[in-house]
Amino acid sequence: MSESSKTTNVVIAGLGGQGVLKASDILADALVRSGCDVKKSEVHGMSQRGGSVHSDVRFGSEVLSPMVPPGEGDFLVVLDGTQIEANLHALRDGGVLITPATILGEEGDMKAIEKAGGLPLTRQNFNVALLGALSTHLALSEEHWLAAIRANLPERAHAANAEVFDFGRAAAQGDRPAL
Amino acid sequence: MNLPNRMLLSGNEAVALAARDAGVALGVGYPGTPSTEILENLSRLGGSAQWSPNEKVAFEVGLGVVFAGARAVVTMKHVGLNVAADPLFTAAYTGVSGGLVVVSADDPGMASSQNEQDNRNYARAAGVPTLEPSDSQEAYDFTLRAFEISERWRTPVMLRMTTRICHSKTIVCPDDAHRPAGPHAPSFVRDVKGRVMIPAYARQAHRRLRAKLADIRAWNEASELNKELGADRCLGIIAAGVSYTHAREAAPEAAVLKLGMTYPLPIEKIRAFVESVDRCVVIEEGDPYLAESIRACGMVVEDKPEMYRFGELDVERVRRILCGDVSPEASPPAGKPPQLCQGCPHRVVFSALSRLDCIVAGDIGCYTLGVLPPYEAMDTCVCMGASIGVGLGLRHVLPEEEARRVVSVIGDSTFVHSGLTGLVEMVYNPPSTGHVVLILDNDTTAMTGLQEHPGTGRRLDRQPTNRLVIEEVARAIGISQVHVVDPTAGVKAFQELLSSALSGGELVVIIARKVCQLAARKKS
Numbered sequence: 001m002s003e004s005s006k007t008t009n010v011v012i013a014g015l016g017g018q019g020v021l022k023a024s025d026i027l028a029d030a031l032v033r034s035g036c037d038v039k040k041s042e043v044h045g046m047s048q049r050g051g052s053v054h055s056d057v058r059f060g061s062e063v064l065s066p067m068v069p070p071g072e073g074d075f076l077v078v079l080d081g082t083q084i085e086a087n088l089h090a091l092r093d094g095g096v097l098i099t100p101a102t103i104l105g106e107e108g109d110m111k112a113i114e115k116a117g118g119l120p121l122t123r124q125n126f127n128v129a130l131l132g133a134l135s136t137h138l139a140l141s142e143e144h145w146l147a148a149i150r151a152n153l154p155e156r157a158h159a160a161n162a163e164v165f166d167f168g169r170a171a172a173q174g175d176r177p178a179l
Numbered sequence: 180m181n182l183p184n185r186m187l188l189s190g191n192e193a194v195a196l197a198a199r200d201a202g203v204a205l206g207v208g209y210p211g212t213p214s215t216e217i218l219e220n221l222s223r224l225g226g227s228a229q230w231s232p233n234e235k236v237a238f239e240v241g242l243g244v245v246f247a248g249a250r251a252v253v254t255m256k257h258v259g260l261n262v263a264a265d266p267l268f269t270a271a272y273t274g275v276s277g278g279l280v281v282v283s284a285d286d287p288g289m290a291s292s293q294n295e296q297d298n299r300n301y302a303r304a305a306g307v308p309t310l311e312p313s314d315s316q317e318a319y320d321f322t323l324r325a326f327e328i329s330e331r332w333r334t335p336v337m338l339r340m341t342t343r344i345c346h347s348k349t350i351v352c353p354d355d356a357h358r359p360a361g362p363h364a365p366s367f368v369r370d371v372k373g374r375v376m377i378p379a380y381a382r383q384a385h386r387r388l389r390a391k392l393a394d395i396r397a398w399n400e401a402s403e404l405n406k407e408l409g410a411d412r413c414l415g416i417i418a419a420g421v422s423y424t425h426a427r428e429a430a431p432e433a434a435v436l437k438l439g440m441t442y443p444l445p446i447e448k449i450r451a452f453v454e455s456v457d458r459c460v461v462i463e464e465g466d467p468y469l470a471e472s473i474r475a476c477g478m479v480v481e482d483k484p485e486m487y488r489f490g491e492l493d494v495e496r497v498r499r500i501l502c503g504d505v506s507p508e509a510s511p512p513a514g515k516p517p518q519l520c521q522g523c524p525h526r527v528v529f530s531a532l533s534r535l536d537c538i539v540a541g542d543i544g545c546y547t548l549g550v551l552p553p554y555e556a557m558d559t560c561v562c563m564g565a566s567i568g569v570g571l572g573l574r575h576v577l578p579e580e581e582a583r584r585v586v587s588v589i590g591d592s593t594f595v596h597s598g599l600t601g602l603v604e605m606v607y608n609p610p611s612t613g614h615v616v617l618i619l620d621n622d623t624t625a626m627t628g629l630q631e632h633p634g635t636g637r638r639l640d641r642q643p644t645n646r647l648v649i650e651e652v653a654r655a656i657g658i659s660q661v662h663v664v665d666p667t668a669g670v671k672a673f674q675e676l677l678s679s680a681l682s683g684g685e686l687v688v689i690i691a692r693k694v695c696q697l698a699a700r701k702k703s
Contacts, residue, residue, distance in 0.1 A: 015515060028348060032187045039314070040187070041347040043213075043290040052514025064428040066314070066347035066421070069494040070511070086512045 014079030019127035132168025195220035197322035204249035211256030214284035297465035302442035404439030415456030524693035540570035564597025574610035
């Protein structure tokens, strides 16, 4: 495969109920809007009872297998600190790891950040904050991201999620509220 | 390229859209991962869809629809087709008038199933033409083609999906030009010799079926459902379904024969392909169905080593198959296992079963998680409804002290699916120590994602309908001791009730009734 047609691999992981699948829905939707080929794969079922969940999103000019081959993940986004170890095998050498610490800092505590920044950050929309962090690495316009957020969340959550997305994007670049 | 109708759909959503576009009169099935979302989406798209008590009934309702000349889609998970196998085999003899598409959603790797049976074996055993899509676009296209084939040859057609095809989302562009002509208006045309399978008529029907299959096989030789890609002749790969996508990625230079219709197989097309390449490898998940079928026709092909029969394939495993690597595979670190939700009413029940050291004949549902720590209170789980029969068998032969510890535990949806006949057996052949059946009634089919069933009194689209009242059914069958309790109302009282039922020597049904909190939250 030539370099230009290379498929980019994103793995999003966490625990059932944390919004792993919603995050991958938003990412995949934004990618579809940008015009590329996209495949998204996960397994529903038993995993929804609080167990480990992961979702693969692949994009490029033509995506073949819907599953990210082990060790070929370009990006690994983990929504829960306890699930990093169990998913590292998905990431290639030199791949980018995005975790809660990426936006909260090593000692980061969601509550403190929320207060300090006056942010509508909650457990429910933390997945979208991590997508904001991921967005700093992808050539995907903010317009597509926001359209995907609107298409996948109820209207009452649009404003808060857009704000949280921007926070995640800024925080991943080191711009987070001082504690 | 952003066409207005370019959509990212799961395979299940794509099948639902195609069923709607084909003008199906009715979609019918029983929930089962990974098939459940097909009928839910068909309903959402404005189609008519309903849950049946089980897959056998669903299949039979679908068969009635197509005998009337309309189109039907019947959906189920792989093990559901075991339940519906009885009508399937003989429907292949009777044939159909309107198009009948049977979706079998197999679960290689057992993401949420009790076995990883490969239902392509049913295609051959029953004589039912079978298509295998490799992504959502094909799930859409092949569903439409399946209706055409079904009506052209007046035969049921199986659409064999797998978990990855059902649940992966890929891009679909519905092509209006390829929609089959509209369905016929339903009307009854009597065809006694075609549909009444007494031996005299069935003997003829079997001959008709074999002739039809020979005709379809000949048609499939030139069908565009099967495609050849790649020019390299050093390595040839034969694949179908999701395995095809893994194979193309693992060996981009190889020549590939991608099979869309995997029963009846286009054997001469396969022969020409095999003869055109230096080395030919069959890449398929599950049983060596393609490899054995091809070898049976005298061709020399390689297939996967036995270790790859287990679990799903992926790009890495296909690479290993292609280079004959049988070294042990690295197993990914274990994630956190699923568990009963905090506050789930099943927790109280399994605490009691654990404390009383019961021998638990279990069943299929969320409550199967009672086998895991901290409860570890389940001793058998085989198939839908098996808890009652297995519990009775244990009671019949175990020494009395052990027999009195045996309890059958079954959920409400599972009870309606396959537990009713078990209760009849219990009344007809009561064990000498009596028996206790514990029905965990949380007013939903929870495990598959909160679907309705006859006991909830709501239809697939959540509209009210007649309700099957489980305690009344149990009494009518002849169970004298029927208790309805909320297990969470008094944990100790529940344990005492169970304890006295175990020692009483009677036939007892305890309905532990408390709405699933996920279902309650969804409603509010």
